Amino acid sequence: MAELPDLTVFAQILNRRFKGKVISKLEVSLAKKINVSGRELKKNLENRELLQVTRAGKTLQLHFTGNQVLGLHLMLRGELVANAQDEPPRFQILGFYFEDGEGFSLIDMQKQATPTLNPKDTEVPDALEISEAEFLSLLAKKRTLIKTLLMDQHLIRGIGNSYADEILYHAGISPFSVAKAIPVKQAKILFRSIESVLNQAIEKIDKENGDELKGELRDFMQIHNAELKQTKKGEAIKSEKIGGRKSYYTDSQEIFG
Template identity: 45%
Template sequence: MPEIPDLEVFSMNLTKMLKGKVVKKLEVPYPKKLKTTVAALKKQIEKQKLTEIYREGKQLRLAFSNKNKLGWHLMLHGEPALFEGKDFPKWTIIALQFTDGSGLAMTDFQGQATVTLNPEESEVPDAMSKQVNTKFLKETFASSKKAIKEVLMDQDLIRGLGNAYTDEILYHARISPFSVANKIPGTQIKVLASSIKKVLKDGIKQILKHDKNLISGEYRDFMKVHHAKKEESPGGYAIRKHKVGSRKTYYTDEQELFS
């Protein structure tokens, strides 16, 4: 699933490529996961200029000249895709055809990606925001007996963090993912607050270094522990894996367990 650094790069590049283009026609070949009607989408989006594409939590937001917005949640396998003319990419959920003949689609072979017209704004802070600081984390963790990884990935507490980057953040902060949230000392919470921003910003830099025009896919080769083919961390410790359901947690004994 695309996470904050991926979505930041996608939105940056898509804005650069598509800003100012006018939507000639909107098509929804797969309306099953649509959060509104096709008619409402057409009425509000067609003939409008695309002004910006940006990230909000785990979503992409497409903003238009009439102040309407589309929220795209890519879910596990959704991807933005560019196309020309009327030939949509395979597995298209929604497609915007622009007046210059180019187009932007969201595809998903599983059909789980969702489209929402004017999604509600959330009061839950984004992981990249200034609000997610030491004070906020201390307050958030204080009453929680859950594992720290579970807390960080709870979208009702902090928006945007997913499985891979949470592992990387906790490794950077040297905190075990199985630590009990309210047992983590204040000094380590301060380190964690810094690690969140540093790891996410570095992720953006690494992805752009790999492909400055990337608009889809997940580039993870630079990750220090969340990597299926790596056996040791940069510190020389064995990378351990713990699987719950379909989710794998990667960690090492360098990370302290607070319980």
């Protein structure tokens, strides 16, 4: 699943390649996941200029003239790929075709990727925008496991399974720790780890992808990698399911609670 760093880079690439261009045709190949009809979506977006692409939590938001915004949630297997005017790619859900002949498509072999026209605003903070005070207050109220909290998009947006493991390892905190049991000193370290791990990942993915809409990049991860048996420090990497998702950790990560 694409997480915050991947989506941030995708937004940057889409801006570099398509910002300022006008959609000549929006091809709706699968409308069942859209919050409006395919006809209404085309009516609202065709012949409009793409002003910018932003990331909000785990979604991309395409901003068009006429105050139209299209949110794209890639879900588990969704991808963005370059397309051609003559033939849409396999598993296409939406195809964006611009006046200059270039374009891209949202594809998903599982047909779960979700486009939303004019998505509602949310007060849930983004992982790279939440303040330290907000983060400490959030942890102090929750008895849930810290790994579960970091992944809960109703509490903090953008972090998924992979980066939750990376952040907790970076902070030296076990995923089995109870959120409110984490001392303030360690909670502050965890807050800084969120920013550090996510921003470093953005830099690495951006450098690797260039202007190409590639898939998720994970080979630089320190611990969330099924092929790794030990960390660079020589620690044995263990795995266990938390909330139905496989988590990777080491015994050196401190458990609180």
